[in-house]
Amino acid sequence: MLHTAQLILPILAALLFLWCAGCCVLGTLRPAALRPLPPGDTPPRWTWGHAAAVCLVIALVWQGIFWTAALVRYPDLDPVAALQAQYFGNTDARHYVDLAQYGYGAGEEFPEQYLMIVFFPLFPALLRLLNPFGILNWYVLALGVQVPLFAAAGANLYLLLAGRFGHRRARWALAFAVLGPGCQFFFAPMTESLFLLLSTAYVLLLERRRWALCGLAGMLAALTRAPGGLLCGLAMIWLLGRAICRKRGDGAGAVLAVAGPPLGLGLYFALNWAVYGNPTQYAIYQKDHWDQGMGLFTETIRYHLHYLARWWNSDPAAAVYVCAAALGIIFLVLVLLALTARRLPPHYLGYALAYFALTAGATWAISLPRYFSACFLFPVLPAVLLRKDSSRGVALVVWAGLGAVYALQYFTHGPIY
Numbered sequence: 001m002l003h004t005a006q007l008i009l010p011i012l013a014a015l016l017f018l019w020c021a022g023c024c025v026l027g028t029l030r031p032a033a034l035r036p037l038p039p040g041d042t043p044p045r046w047t048w049g050h051a052a053a054v055c056l057v058i059a060l061v062w063q064g065i066f067w068t069a070a071l072v073r074y075p076d077l078d079p080v081a082a083l084q085a086q087y088f089g090n091t092d093a094r095h096y097v098d099l100a101q102y103g104y105g106a107g108e109e110f111p112e113q114y115l116m117i118v119f120f121p122l123f124p125a126l127l128r129l130l131n132p133f134g135i136l137n138w139y140v141l142a143l144g145v146q147v148p149l150f151a152a153a154g155a156n157l158y159l160l161l162a163g164r165f166g167h168r169r170a171r172w173a174l175a176f177a178v179l180g181p182g183c184q185f186f187f188a189p190m191t192e193s194l195f196l197l198l199s200t201a202y203v204l205l206l207e208r209r210r211w212a213l214c215g216l217a218g219m220l221a222a223l224t225r226a227p228g229g230l231l232c233g234l235a236m237i238w239l240l241g242r243a244i245c246r247k248r249g250d251g252a253g254a255v256l257a258v259a260g261p262p263l264g265l266g267l268y269f270a271l272n273w274a275v276y277g278n279p280t281q282y283a284i285y286q287k288d289h290w291d292q293g294m295g296l297f298t299e300t301i302r303y304h305l306h307y308l309a310r311w312w313n314s315d316p317a318a319a320v321y322v323c324a325a326a327l328g329i330i331f332l333v334l335v336l337l338a339l340t341a342r343r344l345p346p347h348y349l350g351y352a353l354a355y356f357a358l359t360a361g362a363t364w365a366i367s368l369p370r371y372f373s374a375c376f377l378f379p380v381l382p383a384v385l386l387r388k389d390s391s392r393g394v395a396l397v398v399w400a401g402l403g404a405v406y407a408l409q410y411f412t413h414g415p416i417y
Contacts, residue, residue, distance in 0.1 A: 002309050009305065009327075010298035016334040017297075017353065023341035024349045028241050031346075041166025048155045055154025058178050059147040062187040066143065069411040084139050090413050092119065093189040097138045099124035100131070104275050115289055117272055118282045122223040123191045142189035149193035150186050154178075156200035161380045163207075164345060172392050173380035180379075180399045181325065181406035182369030192374045195224045200376050202231050202260070203348075206238060211253035215260030222264025225374070230354045232261040238347035290364060297360035301330060304365075318415045321406070326368040330360055333372060336381040343384055344377070352377045367417045369406065 046054070070079070070086035077085060088094040095116055102109040103124075104117055131141055154174060162170035177183060185192045198221035205214035218235075221228030235258045239250060269279035278284070286292040308323035333356060341349055352375055359371040372378055382399075386392045410416040 002305060006302045006305050009331075010301045013301055013330065013334055014298055016338045017357070020334075020337045020341045020349060020353055023344075024237070024346050024353060027342070027344075027346035027349065028237055029244060031241060031245060036343075041168050043167065044159060044162035044170070045167045046158060046162070048159055051158040052151045052155035055158075055174070056147065056151035058154065058174075059150040059187055062178070062184070063143070063147055066184075066187060073411070080137055080140060083143065086411075087143065087189060088139055091188070091190070091417055093142065095119055096124050096127065096189065096191075097142050100127035100142075101134070101138060104271065106275075115285050117275060118286050118290075120191070120224055120226070120268060121271060122220055123194055126194070139189070143187075146187050146189065146193050149197055153186075153193050153197035153200065156197060156204060157376055157379075160200050160204055160376060164348075165380055165384060168389075169380055169383040172383035172389075172396070175396055176382055176399060177373070177379035179396065180369075180373075180403040181329070182373040183403055184407045184410055185370045185373060190370075191224055192370065195221060195228065195374045196376060198224060199228065199231060199374070202257075203234065203376070206235055206257050209250065209253075211256040215256035215258075215263070218257065218260030219264035219267070222261045223268060226265075227355050227358055227374075229261045229265040230351060230358065232258050233354055234347045234351040237350045238345075241346055293363045295361045295363040297330065297357060300360050300362070300365050301327065317409070321409050321415045322366050325406070326365060329368050329372055333378060336378075336385060340381050340384045348377050351375075366415075370417070 066087070067079070067083070070082040074082035074085050088097065096119065098110040098113070099116055099119060099121070102113065104113075104121075106114040127138065127142055127145070130136070130145065131138065154177075157177065158170045158174060161173050165173075178186065186196070187193070198217050202214055202217040202221055205217055214235075218228065218231045221231055235254070239254055239258070242250060268282075272281045273279040275281070283293065304323040304326045308319050308327070311319035311323065337344075337349070337352060337356075344352075355375045356372075359365065360368060365371070382395050383392055386395060406416065408414075
């Protein structure tokens, strides 16, 4: 049974991916081949400020949940100590705080400092910028800064999706984004909100042909997380589609937009070189210490199936929340993309496929719900696929239920990373 699944499921995933890739190529070269979105939606109704206010309230509610969980779980500790014990013990969050305080290097200001080059520099740099003299508590700052970051990111997400898919679908997308498995990382001391803010800003500025600002947003996105470098591909697909449709007005300034994300990656490689004399030192540490490297998502499916069977009796929590969660989110994303591929803008679809291939192709991908949460396209897919609000509501209830179970494991220090 296991061997059959390890053969069939990767093939199925590859076929779904190839179908989506074909739709992306066809939609770029022959835009008329795309199906129009179903009627019945409305143009954007919220301003950026209105959307930011809604997302600010959502973020404050989630932050209240975060603080409450810490105080309930550690009632004998003071609030800051409870916060540290709850959110900085078993995830990468503590590494960003360490980097903000001490920076990169091979010293021993904190444990395994030499390994921390694997973490991209923008989030710790932001914390340092907001707390240059170390007056504020670093742990409170790392958590609290997520509120304005998500408010801005959510507003960008609404404007981006509402402009393409309509007001109602964009609102549903926000609901799917903040209630599903992995959504809690938007409000945790991690990089999801910052990356969503910068990647959506990049696409908004690109489509408005604000080339210099677009390039800057792309550079910063690539300094936040590795998928930020993929934004240049999104820009190239968009520009190619416009050229085929003979739309004018792009000019040489578009080079700035395309060059921004590779420049950000180049600066990260330069950081590696400056600290260690090797521009790809991060890859060595990732492979040696976390067994992470570039791979194929089909192999990810195979090894998660293997560990799912292996851990089912010995470590059921890891089997469910690491392996089953990874397999479930891989096929959910692929199925949704396949069913909506001909209704999506090719540059959105191409970016989503590249994002999927990069993140799901890691050789030890144990946090896929978190990784996928930061791709701006994924939350709107159910709203595009489902025509009626009643169907969307049922899907959201199921999704929120899964998100609640996943978040509960996170708050109780289950295998959620």
